[in-house]
Amino acid sequence: MIYAISDLHGCYEKYQKLLDILPLGDADTLYVLGDVIDRGNGGIDILLDMMSRANVKPLIGNHESLALGVMKRIAAGLLDAELIGKTKAGKLWLLSDGEPTVQAFCALTQDRQQAVIDYIESFDIYDELTMNGRRFHLSHTLPDYDPKPIHDVSFLEFLYGEPDYTKVYGEDTLFVTGHTPTRLIDPAYAGRILQKNNHIAIDCGAVFGYPLGCVCLDTLEEIYIE
Numbered sequence: 541m542i543y544a545i546s547d548l549h550g551c552y553e554k555y556q557k558l559l560d561i562l563p564l565g566d567a568d569t570l571y572v573l574g575d576v577i578d579r580g581n582g583g584i585d586i587l588l589d590m591m592s593r594a595n596v597k598p599l600i601g602n603h604e605s606l607a608l609g610v611m612k613r614i615a616a617g618l619l620d621a622e623l624i625g626k627t628k629a630g631k632l633w634l635l636s637d638g639e640p641t642v643q644a645f646c647a648l649t650q651d652r653q654q655a656v657i658d659y660i661e662s663f664d665i666y667d668e669l670t671m672n673g674r675r676f677h678l679s680h681t682l683p684d685y686d687p688k689p690i691h692d693v694s695f696l697e698f699l700y701g702e703p704d705y706t707k708v709y710g711e712d713t714l715f716v717t718g719h720t721p722t723r724l725i726d727p728a729y730a731g732r733i734l735q736k737n738n739h740i741a742i743d744c745g746a747v748f749g750y751p752l753g754c755v756c757l758d759t760l761e762e763i764y765i766e
């Protein structure tokens with residue numbers, strides 16, 4: 541089975557609870573559609589756990605992309621937790637609720653810091669697959685409606701785009717995205733996965749007190765972790 545979650549934002553307990561109930565065997569895959577870190581406290585712990593699992597497939601989110609350059613400078617000994625706020629990129633990261641990630645990252649040994657950096661650098665930007673005759677596109681987010689070929693979508697649009705969930709992007713493809721909590725797309729879907737117009741929006745807002753949503757791509761079944 542193939543599952544997808546997104547925007548864990550440091551919610552380590554919900555992540556572990558999900559792994560406890562998912563029958564995730566060797567033939568199964570759990571896609572994590574970015575924004576594992578920041579806001580909550582457990583982002584680095586989640587990354588370290590994900591690294592140890594061959595059947596977890598990460599895609600990059602804007603928070604990982606923003607953190608990466610600063611993490612490299614910390615690992616190289618050029619920055620520490622106190623100096624981060626004095627750099628442009630570091631200030632941006634802290635403004636994006638990066639503080640818990642900064643603290644946890646700085647507490648790692650240099651080897652572990654480098655392992656986290658290497659892992660984030662291995663993240664793909666998007667993936668496409670076919671399951672039970674249904675085509676899927678998966679990425680952290682997508683641009684506003686503009687039916688251009690996927691190879692014309694820019695890296696920044698995959699990280700920061702705001703899809704128009706009222707538009708069908710492709711008749712023969714289901715577009716799985718996170719990034720925007722579903723309550724901000726449509727309040728009727730607060731804390732729930734939105735499946736509509738060939739979109740599957742899976743960021744239920746786990747770090748804001750809503751459940752962690754998980755969709756099974758084989759069955760389109762929704763799983764919720766309170």
Ligand SMILES: [Mn+2]
Binds near residue numbers: 718
């Ligand atoms: Mn995001």
